[in-house]
Amino acid sequence: MKDVCVIGAGVAGIAATRYLREFFNVTVYEATDFIGGVWLYNKDNSPKKPTPMYKNLRSNLPKQLMVFRDLPHGKEVPTFQTHDQVMSYLDRYCDMFDLRKYIQFDTPVTSLKPDLSCDPLKWLVETKNGVSKFDAVALCTGRYDTPHIPRIEGIESYTGSYIHSKDYSAPEMVDKKSVLVVGAASSGIDIVIDLFIHGVKVAVSHRRANPLKGIPDEVVQHNEPVRFSDTGVYFKEDDSEHHFDLLIFATGYGTNLDFVDPSCGLATEVLPRPLYRYLLNPKYPTMAIFNQCSKIAPFPFVEYQVMYYRDVLAGKIEVPSEDERNVDANKRLNAEADRPLKYRYEIQKSQFSYNAENAGYCGVPVENDFDMKLLGELYEVVAIDRANNPMVYRNKEYEFNTDIGDFELIKQ
Numbered sequence: 051m052k053d054v055c056v057i058g059a060g061v062a063g064i065a066a067t068r069y070l071r072e073f074f075n076v077t078v079y080e081a082t083d084f085i086g087g088v089w090l091y092n093k094d095n096s097p098k099k100p101t102p103m104y105k106n107l108r109s110n111l112p113k114q115l116m117v118f119r120d121l122p123h124g125k126e127v128p129t130f131q132t133h134d135q136v137m138s139y140l141d142r143y144c145d146m147f148d149l150r151k152y153i154q155f156d157t158p159v160t161s162l163k164p165d166l167s168c169d170p171l172k173w174l175v176e177t178k179n180g181v182s183k184f185d186a187v188a189l190c191t192g193r194y195d196t197p198h199i200p201r202i203e204g205i206e207s208y209t210g211s212y213i214h215s216k217d218y219s220a221p222e223m224v225d226k227k228s229v230l231v232v233g234a235a236s237s238g239i240d241i242v243i244d245l246f247i248h249g250v251k252v253a254v255s256h257r258r259a260n261p262l263k264g265i266p267d268e269v270v271q272h273n274e275p276v277r278f279s280d281t282g283v284y285f286k287e288d289d290s291e292h293h294f295d296l297l298i299f300a301t302g303y304g305t306n307l308d309f310v311d312p313s314c315g316l317a318t319e320v321l322p323r324p325l326y327r328y329l330l331n332p333k334y335p336t337m338a339i340f341n342q343c344s345k346i347a348p349f350p351f352v353e354y355q356v357m358y359y360r361d362v363l364a365g366k367i368e369v370p371s372e373d374e375r376n377v378d379a380n381k382r383l384n385a386e387a388d389r390p391l392k393y394r395y396e397i398q399k400s401q402f403s404y405n406a407e408n409a410g411y412c413g414v415p416v417e418n419d420f421d422m423k424l425l426g427e428l429y430e431v432v433a434i435d436r437a438n439n440p441m442v443y444r445n446k447e448y449e450f451n452t453d454i455g456d457f458e459l460i461k462q
Contacts, residue, residue, distance in 0.1 A: 051075055052363060055175050057159050058190035060087020062340040062352045064140065065118065066188045068147045069356045073364050079177055081158035085150070086140045088194045091133050093219040102194050105220035106244050107133050110236055112432055112448050115347035115425060121146060130444040162187060163311035164334055171334060186336040186363050193342065195306040199299045204278035212297035215241060221248035227295030230255060230283070232275060234262055238300030239440050242269060253294070255285065264440045302392065320391045324379030328395060329355050332375035335362065345398035347429060354408035361412050402426040424450070428457050
């Protein structure tokens, strides 16, 4: 029986453990002392490794897209869950399959490299407990661990206060200060709203050509910052100096794959690449990196990735030649070659056909609540509503109606 190493016990890691344990000996290394990854809110307890979660966060995806196949949500669960409700779900999933017994907590991986002296190839995984050998390795370290703050002219001499959104916990930490949120993707807009409804004077800076929709008029919108003085910030639209008590950079994350040795054959800065089917190392396909795409519903996405990887390792799916794997990987990476590298795995529109492909490889039916077409339609409806009505879209409740084969809006 093959020995498989899973690195990380967040959403991807526990899904990988649940499916891989069916056929292989599984060992999970988790750097923290908890499961769930980003979904645990732990900033009230002065943790040694705080997560990006903040106190008032609710999921921006409906519960129908935040679920694994074996454990559907009940009708009592709201469409847009709190982080506590998501963590409760992940805890129940771990308990359902007794997954914690596979996990070694407080055990970060410090090095990963192939052992080229072995045939077939093995993987050398180093932790505080020494080096262990595995037949395959599943990287489930996520995309939200290493904060990215852009290099803006003058920021190194700016004397004002600023943090990354990963360090944001609650409006109370801001008190009555004036705040600028830099960035208007999901977390940026959510933090703006969280601050505004709690009485904080907040402005937002973004690159969009048009003003953000659904944001209160009291929230001043600026273009992107182009330079800093010692005490202020200058925006693209004017040459005036603006002052804020606190800046919050909601500007995304870099990779956290420093432990991956160059001998693995992948570039890991900004985006791990190349990846066959957004998943496998083309050179050594017993190595997989999960959930690296953005603008996706991560629960079903990673679940079907894991099923595919399991069947590859079990010999049920034959991967093509290394040349063909590289062609596929580079085609996916360069499909939108004019975009910055960090956006190349943004597959919002094609994620459900990708899921269906992975399910098809494994012979997994996708009917009823897991019908890909229906999930895709719900995803699009919510995405449009989120963009147009960010203050109120989470007030709505959706349910699937299997009698009519569609979803219904049951609460406005």
